[in-house]
Amino acid sequence: MLTLYYMPHSCALASHIVLEEVGAGYRSVLVDFRKEQQRKPEYLAVNPKGRVPALATGRGVLTETPAILAFLAQSFPEAGLAPLDDPFAFAELQAVNSYLCSTLHVAHAHRMRGYRWADDPAAIAEMKRKAPQAVGEAFALVERELFRGPWVLGERYTICDPYLFTLAQWLEADGVDPAGLPKVAEHRRRMAERPAVRRALAAELAPAD
Incomplete structure (x- = not known):
C-alpha cells in the first residue's frame, strides 16, 4: 500500500492524479499547512524537507514530484504513462x-x-x-x-x-x-x-x- 502525503492546492496534486490514473492501491494523508503540520516532528520523520508531496512505499519514502511521477510510471508500466522502452x-x-x-x-x-x-x-x-x-x-x-x-x-x-x-x-x-x-x-x-x-x-x- 502506498501512502501519499499532500496538501490541497499544492503540487502534490500531480502525484495524486497519477495514482488515480494508474489504479494504484493507496491512501492519502493530509498535511495541513494551516496548522503547520509540515513542521511537526511526526511529519519531519517522514519528510525532513517539510514539504509535500511525499510518497511512502514498501522500500522507503520518495520526495520531489518528478521522482514520484517517474516511480509511478515505472511501477505501473501497463498504464503507459511514460515511454519506458525509449x-x-x-x-x-x-x-x-x-x-x-x-x-x-x-x-x-x-x-x-x-x-x-x-x-x-x-x-x-x-x-x-x-x-x-x-x-x-x-x-x-x-x-x-x-x-x-x-x-x-x-x-x-x-x-x-x-x-x-x-x-x-x-x-x-x-x-x-x-x-x-x-x-x-x-x-x-x-x-x-x-x-x-x-x-x-x-x-x-x-x-x-
Whole structure:
C-alpha cells in the first residue's frame, strides 16, 4: 500500500492524479499547512524537507514530484504513462518535468514564499512583484517550445500532463492571463474533464475527518 502525503492546492496534486490514473492501491494523508503540520516532528520523520508531496512505499519514502511521477510510471508500466522502452524519449519527458519543477514552480514560489530567499521585506516584496513576469515567461516557453499537443509530449498522455495541469491551476493567482497561453489553457480544460483528475480533486477538497 502506498501512502501519499499532500496538501490541497499544492503540487502534490500531480502525484495524486497519477495514482488515480494508474489504479494504484493507496491512501492519502493530509498535511495541513494551516496548522503547520509540515513542521511537526511526526511529519519531519517522514519528510525532513517539510514539504509535500511525499510518497511512502514498501522500500522507503520518495520526495520531489518528478521522482514520484517517474516511480509511478515505472511501477505501473501497463498504464503507459511514460515511454519506458525509449531512453531518449524518457529523458525528454524528464527534461520537461525538471523544467516544471526547477523553473516554473520556483517562479511561482517567489510570489508566496519569498522568505525562502530573503529576509528583507523590500526584497520579498520585489520578488512578489516580479512573479507574474517570471511565471508568465516560463509558461510562454512551455507554450512555445515544450508543448507538442494535444498532450504535452504529443499524441501520448504521460506523467507530464498532470504536472503541467497542476501548475496551470495557479495561473490567475500568479497574475498570468491564460488567454495568452491558448495551448496551456485548452490543455487545462481537457485535463479537468478526465475522471482521474476529478477523483483526485474531489478527494483533496473533501472535508477532513
